[in-house]
Amino acid sequence: MKFKLIFFTFFILYSSVSAQEGTLPVIVKTVVDTLHQSKENMLPADSILKGNYNTENSVYQKSFAPDFQKKYNSKDFDYQVLKPHESLWERIKRNITRILRKIFGDLDPLTANRYTFNVLRILGVVALAFILYYLIKYLNSKNGNFFFGKKNKKLAPTSSEIHENIHEINFPELIQKYESTKDFRSAIRYRFLYVLKILSDKNKIIWMPEKTNQDYISELKDENSKMQFLDLAYIFDYVWYGEFSLSQSDYDYYKEKFQNTRF
Structure with a gap:
């Protein structure tokens, strides 16, 4: 019995010692910061300069052209932000x-x-x-002549003709004079001015030298008078401002138009 107890105690002690000897050692890894540099073995830059530091490199003095600043005055070097021009x-x-x-x-x-x-x-x-x-x-105001005809400079009325007072003209006498001399254009012109006088005397239009035929048409109230006046105005423009010669038969045809008109 004693022998068994001694053997059991010896077995427990032996197992404990063997377990301690078989345990693996713990490895501790040390991380070294490679970016960190110790300043213990480094000298400050001031100490190097104070120690009469020498170098074999050649040192050259930098020089600038006298007018080097001129190139910086161009628009390429203008960095000022300007407000865009507003149209x-x-x-x-x-x-x-x-x-x-x-x-x-x-x-x-x-x-x-x-x-x-x-x-x-x-x-x-x-x-x-x-x-x-x-x-x-x-x-x-050009009496339709701008598109439909060319003004005859030789037959264009002078300023005195344009501003003559229709109420002071003896139309029958002048018309007869131009008919006798075969000046049919002038005869047609004064026949048309005579129509303006008749309309003015009847208070259907207000005659003024600077007015146009279109102005007189707008003043006429009834359509019949407008159509008749428009027909006579077309004849006047065609004959007076056009470059067409009138024969005796042509004049007689237009003359009948004027004589048969009633306002």
């Missing part, structure tokens, strides 16, 4: 947008641009209408 069209759009914002309050950019475009389109149509109106009025 007339852009100023107009900006002012219209500002007015719309005052009327309708704050608007988002898309709505403001749409309103501005519509306003500009309306203004463009109105401006075009005015231009066409004055262009047509100018062409009518």
Whole structure:
């Protein structure tokens, strides 16, 4: 019994010692920072300069051209930020947008641009209408001769003829004079001026030297008078301002037109 107890105790002690001898050692890894450099073995730069440091490298003094600053005055070296030039069209759009914002309050950019475009389109149509109106009025002042005929400079009335007072002219006498000399153009002209005098005496038009035939047509109230006057005005323009010679038969035809007209 004692022998078994001693053997059991010896077995336990032997197992404990064997377990301690078989345990693996713990390996501890040491991480070294390769970027870290100790300053213990390094000398400051000031100490190197104070120790009469010498180098074999050649040192050259840098020199600049006397006018080296001129090249920096060009636009390539101008870094100043300038406000872009605003055109007339852009100023107009900006002012219209500002007015719309005052009327309708704050608007988002898309709505403001749409309103501005519509306003500009309306203004463009109105401006075009005015231009066409004055262009047509100018062409009518030429008695339709701008497109349909060439003015005969030799037969163009002088300033004295244009401004002569129709109420002081003896038309029958002048017309007979030009008919006798075969000056049919002048005869047609005074027949037409005689028509203006008749209309003025009947208060159907207000005669003025600077007025055009289109002005007189607009003053006539009834359509019959307008059509008759328009027919006679066409004959006058064709004969007086055109480059067409009149024969006796041509003149007799136009003369009958004037004589058969009743206002």
